Amino acid sequence: MVRRSFSGFLVLSLFAGCSRDPLPEPALTADPGPVNGDAFIEASLGDPSRLNPLLATDSASNTVNGYVFNGLVKYDRDLKLVGDLAESWTVRRGGLEIIFKLRPHVRWHDGAPFTSADVAFTYQRLIDPKVLTPYGADFALVKSVDAPDPLTVRVLYKEPFAPALESWGMGIVPKHIFENADFNAHPANRAPVGTGPYRFVALKTDEKAELRANPDYFEGRPRIDRVVVRVIPDGSVQFLELRNQSIDTMGLRPDQYIAYDAYFRNHNKFRYPSFSYTFLGFNLRRDLFKDLRVRRALAMALDKREIIDGVLLGYGRSATGPFPPSSWAFDPTVPEVPHDPAAARALLAEVGWTDTDGDGVLDKNGQPFAFTVITNQGNKLREQTAVILQAHLARIGVRVDVRILEWSSFIHDFVDKSNFDAIILGWNLGRDPDQYLIWHSSQQGEGRYNFVGYENPAVDRLWEEGRRTFDRSARERVYRRIHRLLAEDLPYVFLYYPDSLPTVHKRFRHVEVAPAGLGWNFREWYAPKALQRYGLADQ
Amino acid sequence: MTAYLLRRGALTLVVLLGITLMTFLVMRLAPGGLTAGATDLSARVSAHEQRKKFAAAYDLDKPWHVQYGRWLKRLARLDFGRSFKDDRPVLDKIKERLPNTLLLNVLSLGLVFLLAVPLGVLAAIKQNSVWDRAVSVLVFVGFSTPTFWLALMLMMLFGVRLGWLPLSGLHSLNADEMSGAARFADAARHLILPVFISAFTGLAGLSRFVRNGLLDVVRQDYIRAARAKGLPESRVILRHALRNALLPVVTILGLSLPDLIGGGFVFETLFAFPGMGRLGFDAIMARDFPVVMGVGTIAALLTLAGNFLADVAYALVDPRVRLAGKRP
Numbered sequence: 001m002v003r004r005s006f007s008g009f010l011v012l013s014l015f016a017g018c019s020r021d022p023l024p025e026p027a028l029t030a031d032p033g034p035v036n037g038d039a040f041i042e043a044s045l046g047d048p049s050r051l052n053p054l055l056a057t058d059s060a061s062n063t064v065n066g067y068v069f070n071g072l073v074k075y076d077r078d079l080k081l082v083g084d085l086a087e088s089w090t091v092r093r094g095g096l097e098i099i100f101k102l103r104p105h106v107r108w109h110d111g112a113p114f115t116s117a118d119v120a121f122t123y124q125r126l127i128d129p130k131v132l133t134p135y136g137a138d139f140a141l142v143k144s145v146d147a148p149d150p151l152t153v154r155v156l157y158k159e160p161f162a163p164a165l166e167s168w169g170m171g172i173v174p175k176h177i178f179e180n181a182d183f184n185a186h187p188a189n190r191a192p193v194g195t196g197p198y199r200f201v202a203l204k205t206d207e208k209a210e211l212r213a214n215p216d217y218f219e220g221r222p223r224i225d226r227v228v229v230r231v232i233p234d235g236s237v238q239f240l241e242l243r244n245q246s247i248d249t250m251g252l253r254p255d256q257y258i259a260y261d262a263y264f265r266n267h268n269k270f271r272y273p274s275f276s277y278t279f280l281g282f283n284l285r286r287d288l289f290k291d292l293r294v295r296r297a298l299a300m301a302l303d304k305r306e307i308i309d310g311v312l313l314g315y316g317r318s319a320t321g322p323f324p325p326s327s328w329a330f331d332p333t334v335p336e337v338p339h340d341p342a343a344a345r346a347l348l349a350e351v352g353w354t355d356t357d358g359d360g361v362l363d364k365n366g367q368p369f370a371f372t373v374i375t376n377q378g379n380k381l382r383e384q385t386a387v388i389l390q391a392h393l394a395r396i397g398v399r400v401d402v403r404i405l406e407w408s409s410f411i412h413d414f415v416d417k418s419n420f421d422a423i424i425l426g427w428n429l430g431r432d433p434d435q436y437l438i439w440h441s442s443q444q445g446e447g448r449y450n451f452v453g454y455e456n457p458a459v460d461r462l463w464e465e466g467r468r469t470f471d472r473s474a475r476e477r478v479y480r481r482i483h484r485l486l487a488e489d490l491p492y493v494f495l496y497y498p499d500s501l502p503t504v505h506k507r508f509r510h511v512e513v514a515p516a517g518l519g520w521n522f523r524e525w526y527a528p529k530a531l532q533r534y535g536l537a538d539q
Numbered sequence: 540m541t542a543y544l545l546r547r548g549a550l551t552l553v554v555l556l557g558i559t560l561m562t563f564l565v566m567r568l569a570p571g572g573l574t575a576g577a578t579d580l581s582a583r584v585s586a587h588e589q590r591k592k593f594a595a596a597y598d599l600d601k602p603w604h605v606q607y608g609r610w611l612k613r614l615a616r617l618d619f620g621r622s623f624k625d626d627r628p629v630l631d632k633i634k635e636r637l638p639n640t641l642l643l644n645v646l647s648l649g650l651v652f653l654l655a656v657p658l659g660v661l662a663a664i665k666q667n668s669v670w671d672r673a674v675s676v677l678v679f680v681g682f683s684t685p686t687f688w689l690a691l692m693l694m695m696l697f698g699v700r701l702g703w704l705p706l707s708g709l710h711s712l713n714a715d716e717m718s719g720a721a722r723f724a725d726a727a728r729h730l731i732l733p734v735f736i737s738a739f740t741g742l743a744g745l746s747r748f749v750r751n752g753l754l755d756v757v758r759q760d761y762i763r764a765a766r767a768k769g770l771p772e773s774r775v776i777l778r779h780a781l782r783n784a785l786l787p788v789v790t791i792l793g794l795s796l797p798d799l800i801g802g803g804f805v806f807e808t809l810f811a812f813p814g815m816g817r818l819g820f821d822a823i824m825a826r827d828f829p830v831v832m833g834v835g836t837i838a839a840l841l842t843l844a845g846n847f848l849a850d851v852a853y854a855l856v857d858p859r860v861r862l863a864g865k866r867p
Binding site for chain 1: 569570571572573574578579580581582584585586587588589592593596603621624625626627632635636638691694695698699702705706707708709710712713715773807808809810811813817818821825826
C-alpha cells in the first residue's frame with residue numbers, strides 16, 4: 001500500500017523533458033489540480049506531553065496543537081496579523097479596548113458551537129494561578145474579558161499593550177469540555193477537541209500522534225487526509241528515515257543539509273532565516289565586564305565569520321542586535337563590530353589589561369584575565385561556538401574555560417540565579433518585536449530573563465514606549481533605536497541568526513516559503529493522486 | 540521454615556524502604572529542578588513562573604520529609620502519583636512500557652543463551668584451536684563494539700541500502716489497520732535489529748562462562764571414567780560434562796532476571812523503542828520525580844523479589860540456611 005509503482009510515471013517524465021528530480025514529475029497538463037488524500041508524516045525528537053495549547057511547552061505538543069487549535073488571530077504569509085477565529089477586530093481608546101467579532105458557524109470537533117464564552121473561558125484559565133500555564137505574562141495587563149453576545153468578545157486593558165493583538169493568537173480551548181473539571185489533569189489534554197483543520201485521532205506515548213482532516217473546517221477541508229507525528233528521538237535516525245521516505249519532513253542540521261544528494265532524492269530542501277539568534281551574554285554584575293571597553297574588545301576579538309562557517313557551515317547570518325533580519329524592527333544600518341584582534345588588545349591595554357609576566361594571558365594587578373563560559377548540553381551548535389570562541393579569545397590573551405551543563409541544572413542553578421561569568425544561549429522570538437522581558441531593568445531576579453543584569457534607563461523607556469505604541473511606523477522607529485543602543489552597549493555579543501533548514505517530500509504541491517516560513521498554507525498542500533503514498537484504510 | 544520466611548520477608552521490606560528513601564534523597568540532592576518539558580528558552584514564555592506553579596501543585600515547596608511521607612502514604616495504596624510531564628498516573632506509564640521492554644529483553648536473552656552455549660562448548664572442546672580463537676575474537680568484538688555505532692551501521696545496511704528491515708519504532712504506521720498475523724509479523728520485523736544487536740553485544744560474558752565451566756568439568760575424574768567406559772566423545776560432552784557445566788549458567792540466568800525490566804537508553808533512543816530505559820532517563824533529565832521514584836521502586840521490588848525467591852529456593856534444598864539463627 002505504501003510503495004506505489006513508479007514505472008507509469010517514468011514514461012510520463014520522458015515526455016515531460018529533462019527533470020532534475022529523480023522522482024518523476026507527472027506532466028503538468030496531466031495534473032488535474034488539487035486533490036484530497038495521502039498522509040503527511042512528521043518526525044519529532046520528543047514525545048507530545050500535553051495536547052492543550054495553554055499547558056504545552058515542548059515543541060512536539062506545540063506541533064500537534066498547531067493542527068488542532070486556532071487562535072483569534074494568526075500571521076499570514078507576509079507576517080501580517082489576520083483573523084483566524086475572529087472575523088475582524090477594532091482597537092479603541094488608544095489600545096485600552098479591543099473588540100473581536102468572531103466568525104459565525106464555527107464548530108468544535110465534537111459538534112458543539114464555538115462562541116465568545118470559549119474565549120472568555122480560555123482567558124480565565126490563562127490567569128488562573130492554579131493552571132500550570134507559562135503563557136500568563138502576555139495577559140497580565142488585561143483588565144477584563146467579557147462576552148456581550150455569542151459572537152463578540154470585548155477585552156479591556158489596564159494600559160495600552162501593543163503586543164496584545166498577537167497574544168490573542170493563543171489557541172482557544174473549549175469551555176464545554178473543561179468546565180467544572182480539573183484543567184491540568186483533564187483527559188482532554190491527551191485527546192484534544194479543537195476547532196482546527198485537523199481532528200485528533202490517537203496518541204501513542206513515545207510512538208506517534210495521529211490526526212485526520214476536519215471536513216467541516218471553517219476555511220475549507222485541508223487537502224492532506226492525515227497528519228502523523230512520529231516520535232523518533234535521535235536526529236541521525238530521523239535522517240535515515242527521511243532517506244527511506246518513512247518521514248516526509250524534518251528540520252535539518254547544517255551538516256545534514258549538505259549531505260549526499262542521495263538523501264534528498266525524494267525531498268526538497270528549503271532555507272530561510274529563523275526567528276531566533278544565538279548570543280554570548282556577559283554577567284554585567286561582575287566587575288570584569290562592567291567596562292564597555294572590555295566588552296567591545298571581546299567582541300572585536302571574535303571572528304564571527306569563522307564561527308558561522310565553522311558551526312553553521314555558512315547557513316546563518318552574522319547578528320547585530322536582538323531582532324532577526326526578517327523582522328520589521330530590524331535596522332539594517334546598525335554596523336557590525338569589526339573583527340580586529342590588534343585593536344581589541346589595544347583597548348584592553350587602555351583598561352589596564354596587559355601581559356606583564358609573559359605567560360600569554362593578560363593580567364592586571366596580578367590577576368589573569370580569565371572567565372568561564374557556560375552553555376547547555378545537547379545543543380551541538382552552542383558547544384562548538386563555545387570552543388571556537390575560546391580559541392579566538394586566547395589569541396588576544398584572554399583565558400576562557402568552557403563549561404557544558406545539563407539543561408535542568410543549567411537553568412535552575414546557573415541561569416535563573418545569574419550564577420555565571422558569561423553564557424552562550426539563544427532566544428526563540430515571537431513575531432512581535434517586544435522583548436521587554438529580556439532587557440528591561442525591572443526584569444531581574446531569580447528566574448527572570450534579564451539574567452545578565454542589563455540596566456540602561458534610555459533603553460528601558462524605549463521598551464515601555466514600544467509596548468504603548470500601536471502605530472507601526474512609530475513602533476519601528478522605537479525598535480530601531482533599541483537595536484542601535486544594544487549594539488553599542490554590548491550586554492550580549494550578538495553572534496548569529498541561524499537559518500531554518502527544513503525539507504519536505506517532493507510529492508507535495510503548493511509548498512512555498514514566505515516571510516512566515518514554511519507551512520503557513522499547509523491546508524492547501526496536496527499530493528497528486530498518482531504520487532500519493534498512503535491510503536485511508538479504515539473509514 | 541515459616542519463621543525463616545517471615546524474617547526474610549521483613550528484611551526485604553526494610554531494604555525496599557531504604558532503597559526508596561535513598562532514591563528520593565539522591566533525586567532531591569541532585570542539582571537542577573523540574574523543567575516542565577521545555578528544552579530551550581522562549582522570550583514570550585515565563586517558564587520560571589510555570590515551574591513555581593508546578594512546585595506548588597505537586598508539593599515540591601514542602602520540606603523533603605513531608606514530601607517523602609506523602610509519597611509513602613500514597614504508595615501504601617499502590618498509588619505512585621502522577622507524572623509531571625503529562626499528568627498521567629506513573630503506574631500507567633510503566634505498564635505501557637514494561638511489556639515492550641520485557642519482550643525485547645526476553646528475546647535477546649533467549650538468543651544469547653541459544654548462541655552462547657554452543658559457542659562456548661565449541662570453544663571448549665576445540666580449546667586453543669582456530670575455532671576457539673575465532674569464537675573469542677567474535678564475542679569480544681561484540682563486547683567492545685559501541686552499541687550506538689553498530690546500531691547505526693546495521694540500520695544503514697539493512698534499513699537504507701538493502702531496504703529489508705524497518706529502521707525504527709515497534710510498529711509500522713498502518714499497524715492498527717493490519718490483521719493479527721500481519722501485525723505480529725510487522726512487530727517481528729521491527730524487533731530483528733534491536734534483538735540481534737543487544738544479543739550480539741551481550742554474547743561475550745556467557746560464552747566465556749560456558750567455555751571455562753566446561754573446561755573445568757572435563758578435567759574431572761567422572762569424565763575420565765566416562766571416556767574410559769568407551770563412550771563416544773559427543774555423549775561424554777553433551778550428556779555428562781555439559782549438564783554439570785551448565786549449572787552455574789543457570790545461576791547466571793537467575794541473576795540476570797532483574798535485567799529483564801531494565802532498558803538501555805541509548806539503544807531505545809536509536810530504535811525509537813518505547814521502553815523502560817527512555818522512560819527512566821527522560822524522567823531523570825526532566826526531574827520528573829514521581830516517574831523516577833516509580834521506576835526505581837518497581838525495579839528494586841522486582842530485584843528483591845528475585846533475591847527472595849532465590850533465597851527461598853536455597854532454603855528448601857539446604858537445611859543449614861533454613862535453620863540458621865535457631866538455637867541448636
